[in-house]
Every structure is written in C-alpha cells, then in structure tokens.
Amino acid sequence: EDQVTQSPEALRLQEGESSSLNCSYTVSGLRGLFWYRQDPGKGPEFLFTLYSAGEEKEKERLKATLTKKESFLHITAPKPEDSATYLCAFHTGANSKLTFGKGITLSVRP
C-alpha cells in the first residue's frame, strides 16, 4: 500500500537553529511529491512540488529535496514566523488525488 510517513511529529527549534523535516514514502508510480505549510485554523499553503529524484527547490529559508525514498524540507536559520505544521503529500495518477502525511508541527522560539 502506498504511504507516506513524516518525522518527527513535532520539532522545537531556537531561532536561527537550522534543521530538516523528513518525509519518507513507499509509493509505486510517484507522479509528484508536494510540501504544504498549514497555520492553525487555516487551509494549507502550497510550498513546493518535486517530480523526480535529485530535484531541489528553494524559497527563502526553505529548500525541498527528493530522493527515491525520502523528501526533506530544510529550514535554514528559522524565524518564529516559520512556526506551523508542514505537510507532505503525494499523488500517483491522473486524477490528482493527494495522500497526506500526518504533518510535522514546527515551533521556533525567539
């Protein structure tokens, strides 16, 4: 069965302390790996799409990478406003259905 696992469940960082969030997947026929950010009481905000192993994308303090088994969301010198839940998701077919991981709740202390 296709599935995605995110770890750790929660992560607390000091402002400026860089770290990585992990998304491990076992998916046959991966067609896209997505990262979203979700703030409490709001809908997810799209961050990145990765399509093939070796691909990397960056946006401000965030960089997403993809291998054949995992995706990482690297956060460089995080700020308190980066505190949120980060979700990874994948889809495998033409119907665009996404399957989400449980998310990683990141807290950045000033």
Place this chain on the structure above:
Amino acid sequence: GAVVSQHPSRVICKSGTSVKIECRSLDFQATTMFWYRQFPKQSLMLMATSNEGSKATYEQGVEKDKFLINHASLTLSTLTVTSAHPEDSSFYICSATLGPFYEQYFGPGTRLTVT
C-alpha cells in the same frame, strides 16, 4: 500563487438543518476540485473529488447523500451537509487544481459547528 476562497469561514447550525459551503477559484479555471475534512490535530482526509459538469467521486466511507457536492462551473463547487448532526462538526477545506499533475491550491477552510 492561485487563490481559492471559501464561504462562509465559520457557521453554526442546529441539528437537523442543512448547510451549504461554497468554494471558488478566483484567478484560474479549476478542472478538478476536492473537499477535505480535518479533525483537530489530524491531517486532511479527502472526502470527494469533483469535476465540472459531472458527478462527484466519493471516498470510501463518505455518505454521498449526506455530503452533496455540486460543481456547477470551472470556478465554483459547493458542499452541502444535509441533516447535520453534532458529529458532522469539523473543519472543511476545499482545494482546486488546473489538472492532473498540477499542485492543489487550498481555500481557507470552513469551521462547521452543529449544536
């Protein structure tokens, strides 16, 4: 990025009544829209996939007669919760996409409370 709106953002209704939630893609035409449900501290659970002009496809365990979905145009989908009960209280989120292999853009969500 693309913008998706939802209305209302928050609704309280009495048990037994029906509630309609609207989802609109504001700056693009969405071939497909999705409806999700999210419980506190849990991830998103897909309820149904909706394509313009055709019947929605519901996920296993989701009652199609209770959660009515209409996708009237390429920019509008509605979810009607019929005969709502307290257990239907949840955070409902829609998303829209340009098509297969494109990312989904999410609305801000609707908090439904059934008393």
